[in-house]
Amino acid sequence: MKNRRNIAAAALAACLTASALAGCGGRKADEPVIRIGVIEPLTGANGAAGFQEMLGIRYANQVYPTVTIGGETYTVKLVEADNKSDCAEAVNAAGALAGEQVSVALGSYGSDLSMAAGAVFAENGIPAIGCSCTNPQVTEGNDSYFRVCFSDPLQGTAMANYAYQNNAKSAAVITQLGDDYSSGLGGYFKEAFSSLGGQIVYDQQFQAGQTDFRSILTNLQAQNPDIIFAPSSLTAAPLIIRQARELGITAVIAGGDAWENSAVISEAGAAAEGVVLTAAFDESEPANDEAAAFIKGFREYLRAEKQDESIPAVSALGYDAYLAAIKAIEAADSTDPAAICQALSSVVVEGATGTITFNETGDANKNLAFIKVIRDGRFQFLTTSTISR
CATH class of the missing domain: 3.40.50.2300 (Response regulator)
Known part of the structure; x- marks a missing residue:
């Protein structure tokens, strides 16, 4: 080759x-x-x-x-x-x-x-x-x-490990109703974060096509979570990020690998600064x-x-x-x-x-995920998270 x-x-x-x-x-x-x-x-x-x-x-x-x-x-x-x-x-x-x-x-x-x-x-x-x-x-x-x-069990666990190891003891989870990627990834994060001793203080789903997240975010804000895990589509992600910051929410906002797209940065603008996400590759x-x-x-x-x-x-x-x-x-x-x-x-x-x-189910034999952060308007390597199989 x-x-x-x-x-x-x-x-x-x-x-x-x-x-x-x-x-x-x-x-x-x-x-x-x-x-x-x-x-x-x-x-x-x-x-x-x-x-x-x-x-x-x-x-x-x-x-x-x-x-x-x-x-x-x-x-x-x-x-x-x-x-x-x-x-x-x-x-x-x-x-x-x-x-x-x-x-x-x-x-x-x-x-x-x-x-x-x-x-x-x-x-x-x-x-x-x-x-x-x-x-x-x-x-x-x-x-x-x-x-x-x-797979999602690996990246959900990787983000939970990262969050807990960086002093996040409470988490809010926002997922999209009917979206297998969003709800599945949210579920694996919750399971892993709870097993580490973290507390899920807020768990809410939103409808496909929803553009106003202020009600959800206001209720979330009252619980004062250390991190918000909101795996979602590229359409919803910038809206959630921007509206959270507009409400004065300062918690770390995290997503899955779907967020590694320039649209998140361009559409969320300055509000995207500090957002963390899982990724499968780092150039x-x-x-x-x-x-x-x-x-x-x-x-x-x-x-x-x-x-x-x-x-x-x-x-x-x-x-x-x-x-x-x-x-x-x-x-x-x-x-x-x-x-x-x-x-x-x-x-x-x-x-x-x-x-x-x-492996026997057709999945790639992988046990590592990259954690990236949006900093200075671009995705930057932060650390890696290795999961035991």
């Missing part, structure tokens, strides 16, 4: 300097192709984060554009489907990918979207690799679904040579795409999910989805987020 990286880099450079970009990436008519499906929310409430995840996958495809099967070189074609941040649309998108005869699928950002699509992938015998979908239910009971990210601490190469190359890619050059964890995870797919295809030496699914169980991937192997 390292040799393909050099080949891909040279090809990309030639492509960017060529006068006719439309011809770049073309293939011979008789060159065999293997299709990798990508299901992401490119529009709707999760569109910003889904796009960041997609960028990581697209970049990986430029770095590793081919795979060898049976001694023959296959071009990897990405078949993208927008699930529009909607579970019903996720079912439709997964069905469309099945119709395109993809050999493996990547995604989706949003655990609920992944779960909705997962049933379709399982019915069609298509292995799927989640990038950042952290809810345990994504892989539970679905032998076709794997994921390269940590200042490359885990291996692959990670170092990814960081350098992806920044150049983002610059060419006129995107913010900071690297969110979802992009690194998208990159790693693609690498896992390529590794499994090579191990299976086949385009057959069933063979690829079987191969995924035993692959070892050196990715941007570290070494990845999968």
